[in-house]
Amino acid sequence: MGPLAAQQAPSAEKIQEADKAFRSGYAALGRGDLKAARTDLERVVRLTPQIEEGHSALGAVLYQLGEDTKAIVQLEAALKLKPEDAAAQANLALAYTRAGQPQKALPLYRSLEGAGPLSGDILNGYVRALAASGASGEAAAKLKSALDAEGSSGDAAKLYADLGSLYAQQRMWPEAQQAFEQSVALDAQQAKVHLQLGMVLGMEGQQQPAIDELTKAVNLDDQSAEAQTELGKALITAGNDAEAIPHLQQAITLDPDETSAANQLAMALQRTGKEQAAIPLFQRVLSAEPDNPSALTNLALAYIQSGDAKSAMPLYKHALALNPNNPTVHQDLGAAYMQQSDIEDAIREFQAGLKLDSQNPRLHYDLGLAYKLKDDLPDAMAELKTAARLDPQSPDAPYTLGILYMQDGKFDDAAVHISKALQLHPDNGDGWAVLGSIYKQQGKLDQAASALAQAVKLQPNQPGPHITLAGVLQEQGKRDEATAQRKLAADLTRVAVNRQRATFAVNTGNLLLAKGQITDAISRYQDAIASDPKFAEAHLRLAAALEQQGRTAEAAKERQIAAAMQQ
The missing domain is CATH 1.25.40.10 (Tetratricopeptide repeat domain)
Known part of the structure; x- marks a missing residue:
């Protein structure tokens, strides 16, 4: 732009002052000082509101500062004074687009397009306005036409990236992937495009390629909270919580308001046994999103895991107020009541959960445990049998049934159920010790010795199995072996007592x-x-x-x- 001309100026003095302010603002704009440019150009507009150049320049500066509403006012004023100002048309079209007014922007883009091919930010804005108006096909055609003209040089990498973004918005994942891949093939240093490609690959279920692209994005721009977050989420999806945690920690360091990263980090910490570290993160998420059902139940679970059922209760109740038909929350609330030894309320919640999901084996199991604690053995056994039938691969129900039968003196039934549980979970040292005790009660000494030997193998530092095995060996007449087992048990007991005293x-x-x-x-x-x-x-x-x-x-x-x- 040149110096201001005196068009309908109220006075020569004001025009001179405005001209000086315009020159100063234009110089500030040239050196990138947008705030100073704004101050000078606002003075120009106040002094000479009839001069179009002042409105146009101020509108351009306000757009660059992200103040779209104010920019629109100035640019509309400029075009009323000078409708043919192409720069004002372009800036107003971009401001309309960013302000969510694509229908107002499109006539301006079309006018600009009539004067010659569009490129750079103008083309990108045109495409975004078309897509926002539901004309995605026309938007894609514009980009493809520009690519045909551009070939493989200049802005082609950016155009392919824009095309990929357009396809991603339409959830056209294969097309988006291809466009992003073409973009990074032309310019491999685009952190944002590697990020977008990684996210698209993740949507397509290509876990490792997604991680590879997101890793490239982080390596190119490790200060991007979004890239750190997406890489962390991809690693979690692949089952790598430990690798995900530092990336998510970096994400919330870069952007403390990133609740998605905080939530993902909290869940990863919770899964890796770090419930105490997860609690403040879940609290942060709930501070921003108080009705987030996942954060409510996960924070409640973290309290339960930390032995603080009292703090968990209001969270589960809040979650149920948001969705009373969630059987999992009824189950979790029941577990919280159990931790507080409130058996009646626990039973009520488990029953409420079963009304919503009658085929849930875990709910039947938990209800069985609650009945057991209430000394209601018939109902406990009925629920545990149902749990075992619904989930035949879980060792929990048959194991607990075996314990109940043993306590009831029904050793044959106890042995059957404990044996089944051990077939499903053979590394349960306590289970082998219980089975050995049952066989001893039945007088099946060889089977008892074998089960107890397995218990000792799995739990060599526990004195109990050694003591029971010593009794079996004694009954078998193997006195020396029995004495050796008793000595081991005594030594282990002494070690345990000494460690307790030392602690x-x-x-x-x-x-x-x-x-x-x-x-x-x-x-x-x-x-x-x-x-x-x-x-x-x-x-x-x-x-x-x-x-x-x-x-x-x-x-x-x-x-x-x-x-x-x-x-």
């Missing part, structure tokens, strides 16, 4: 150290080591206390001992 001493030492009573804490840590010399934590805590006293050499020695134990 108590360490906990006491920790309390003393927190109070600044370092000498007393050291004494308790030394007591712990005397009770259990192989307790690595006691050596580490002693090292920390010694270091606070300046005894660095002794502290280093304790850490070396602990490190050797942990290898």
